[in-house]
Amino acid sequence: MLKTFFKVFVLLGIATYLVFALIKFSTKDEKEACKGLDVYINDEQETGFVTENEIRELLVSKKQFPEGRAIDDINLAQLESLLVASPYINEALCYKTAENKISIHITPRIPVLHVLNTAGEDFYIDNYGSTMPRGRHVANLMVMTGAVNRSTAGPLYSKMGSRLTGDKYWRSQIDEIHVTSKGELELTPHAGDFIIQLGDTSCLDDKLNRLRLFYEEGLSKAGWNRYKTINLKFANQVVCTKR
Numbered sequence: 001m002l003k004t005f006f007k008v009f010v011l012l013g014i015a016t017y018l019v020f021a022l023i024k025f026s027t028k029d030e031k032e033a034c035k036g037l038d039v040y041i042n043d044e045q046e047t048g049f050v051t052e053n054e055i056r057e058l059l060v061s062k063k064q065f066p067e068g069r070a071i072d073d074i075n076l077a078q079l080e081s082l083l084v085a086s087p088y089i090n091e092a093l094c095y096k097t098a099e100n101k102i103s104i105h106i107t108p109r110i111p112v113l114h115v116l117n118t119a120g121e122d123f124y125i126d127n128y129g130s131t132m133p134r135g136r137h138v139a140n141l142m143v144m145t146g147a148v149n150r151s152t153a154g155p156l157y158s159k160m161g162s163r164l165t166g167d168k169y170w171r172s173q174i175d176e177i178h179v180t181s182k183g184e185l186e187l188t189p190h191a192g193d194f195i196i197q198l199g200d201t202s203c204l205d206d207k208l209n210r211l212r213l214f215y216e217e218g219l220s221k222a223g224w225n226r227y228k229t230i231n232l233k234f235a236n237q238v239v240c241t242k243r
Helices: 001-028 052-061 076-084 150-165 168-173 204-222
Strands: 036-041 089-096 101-108 111-118 122-126 132-133 143-144 173-181 185-189 194-201 227-231 240-241
Touching: 052 076, 052 168, 076 089, 076 101, 111 150, 122 150, 132 150, 143 150, 150 168, 150 173, 150 204, 168 173, 168 204, 185 240, 204 227
Parallel strands: 036 101, 111 143, 143 173, 194 227
Antiparallel strands: 089 101, 111 122, 122 132, 173 185, 185 194, 227 240
16 A cells, blocks of 8 residues: 555656656746847948947936846837837837847938038938938938928938939039028039029939930030039920020
8 A cells, every 4th residue: 555655656756847847948938037139230321320339328228228137027019119219210120039138130210311401400311201310420411401391301302312312423413402492402513513403303313314414415515614503393304594
């Protein structure tokens, strides 16, 4: 009787241990501490507007730095919301790795125009149609001046900024975009003492194609200082005013 009881007791002990071991080793201990943070910046244009150090500093300042904290205490959705609240970040993806680390992938906003308006404001327009504060960041971009309304600048001029700054030819040809009091666009060229009257952003590719053709076939023969204005506002035409 005692032997039978002892065998049952041993078997129960072994079964209990096996269940405990199965739970212990087949599931991840969520109470383990986060062992590190990996940050990846998807900045193909290398603007440097978002850096790994800035991400780390932001998380520390908001008391959300994950390293050393229990994995199950780290709210990934909260981390992502905190990061995309930055005016320099468009998307943030956070996840836990098998090594008990937090991996963060950042897609930054890319500045396409530097605005210095008549109100004395200094900011950037980004490639997503929003504005970005100047802050401590500096970018060598085409400058936009004049009557630029900060609240509407992104939707109005983001695509034009992307088009001009994304083209090596126009980056070398245009120095400044000026918005007149009437809301019309005037371009200041890098070479030549004239103003290019663009009108608005409609049919931009067509206007730029006409201007480039005129540069190559007209100004190269007539001379870069012969005209005072080059008007592209009328369809299929390049109207020039002589000095």
